[in-house]
Amino acid sequence: MFRSSETSGKLFKCKAAVAWEPNKPLVMEEIEVAPPQANEVRIKIVATGVCHTDLYHLFEGMHKDGFPVVLGHEGAGIVESVGTGVTEFQPGDKVIPLFISQCRECRFCKSPKTNQCVKGWLTCKGKKLLQFLGTSTFSEYTVLNQIAVAKIDPAAPLDKVCLLGCGVCTGFGAAVNTAKVEAGSTCAVFGLGAVGLAAVMGCKAAGAQRIIAVDINPEKFEKAKVFGATEFVNPKDHSRPISQVLAEMTDGGVDFSLECVGNVGVMRSALESCVKGWGVSVLVGWTDLQDFAARPIQLIAGRTWKGTLFGGFKGKDGVPEMVKAYLDKKVKLDEFITHNMTLDQVNDAFCSLTFALYTKRCVLQC
Numbered sequence: 001m002f003r004s005s006e007t008s009g010k011l012f013k014c015k016a017a018v019a020w021e022p023n024k025p026l027v028m029e030e031i032e033v034a035p036p037q038a039n040e041v042r043i044k045i046v047a048t049g050v051c052h053t054d055l056y057h058l059f060e061g062m063h064k065d066g067f068p069v070v071l072g073h074e075g076a077g078i079v080e081s082v083g084t085g086v087t088e089f090q091p092g093d094k095v096i097p098l099f100i101s102q103c104r105e106c107r108f109c110k111s112p113k114t115n116q117c118v119k120g121w122l123t124c125k126g127k128k129l130l131q132f133l134g135t136s137t138f139s140e141y142t143v144l145n146q147i148a149v150a151k152i153d154p155a156a157p158l159d160k161v162c163l164l165g166c167g168v169c170t171g172f173g174a175a176v177n178t179a180k181v182e183a184g185s186t187c188a189v190f191g192l193g194a195v196g197l198a199a200v201m202g203c204k205a206a207g208a209q210r211i212i213a214v215d216i217n218p219e220k221f222e223k224a225k226v227f228g229a230t231e232f233v234n235p236k237d238h239s240r241p242i243s244q245v246l247a248e249m250t251d252g253g254v255d256f257s258l259e260c261v262g263n264v265g266v267m268r269s270a271l272e273s274c275v276k277g278w279g280v281s282v283l284v285g286w287t288d289l290q291d292f293a294a295r296p297i298q299l300i301a302g303r304t305w306k307g308t309l310f311g312g313f314k315g316k317d318g319v320p321e322m323v324k325a326y327l328d329k330k331v332k333l334d335e336f337i338t339h340n341m342t343l344d345q346v347n348d349a350f351c352s353l354t355f356a357l358y359t360k361r362c363v364l365q366c
Helices: 052-061 158-165 167-179 194-205 218-227 242-249 264-272 296-300 315-327 343-355
Strands: 012-019 027-033 040-049 074-082 094-097 122-124 127-131 141-145 149-151 186-190 210-214 231-233 256-259 280-283 304-307 339-342 362-365
Touching (some): 027 141, 158 167, 158 362, 167 194, 167 315, 186 194, 194 256
Antiparallel strands (some): 012 027
16 A cells, blocks of 8 residues: 555654575564655555566575565665655656666766665664665665666556566667677577566667577476567477577677576587677676686687676666557557566465566566
């Protein structure tokens, strides 16, 4: 329930899915949410996507210092109240929380490094809870600094545009902003989860002539075609390395490749699939568990290997633009969503994503 102005400036309690420790189910708890302080905004989360990065933190990364935490970072909601010094937002505004802040003037905005909030606003059972990526959208309410919030069109459906808080912008921007896919080019997208499908959509929007979707699950190709894929290759169907297969298909390699899995072996394959001289490969999938490697000749021969975070979008500027693109039917969002669940069903959503190898995108109604 959206709280009225009578709660402004007051601490109150709400439901949230708390990860108390790694590799354990989330627990629905009643948490205390402090009022927004100077330059802060308290938001009623209406809908939030379940992203692989949430699962990664819980089941793969499992850093002991990262718990207890309220996960979730792909949300959308309505401003409930604001702290002193906030002039950009007012109660009732529709917004998307940003895990990459943008103040437009401080040294963090001018730096390539990420600005992640280290201050916690949430407590439960007397213990301070960490905010995942500074957002914590698996909660009915959350508090963020105003530099980590993007105001969006009031006509935007929050249960759809929440996906722009991470996955869709990450994949789409990787193609358009980071790789800078060119019209008439040939692209290969490795991994067809939500981020990979968004990368396919970005390649199409940029005017790519051939978009080769690469995945070990053949059931994903029909969905990939919806977003613009022209061909599908399953590495399991070939005894040779996938890079050799793609090189033969494309007269030496693709112009652009995007790795959307978060697997260091696939990262190398994506690089080696690029044509020498000008091929560009972008690391999009998130992982920090292993080193990645390639032979120096791959780069000496003229290939470029780069990474992207949030698709290169500056949140306050880029997210409202993507919302407008969706409302103008230039970007797809509805087609990503396979399930709508409640916040109480977050563990079911996690299981669904895990066993489906990320073919599904669940949106939780908070």
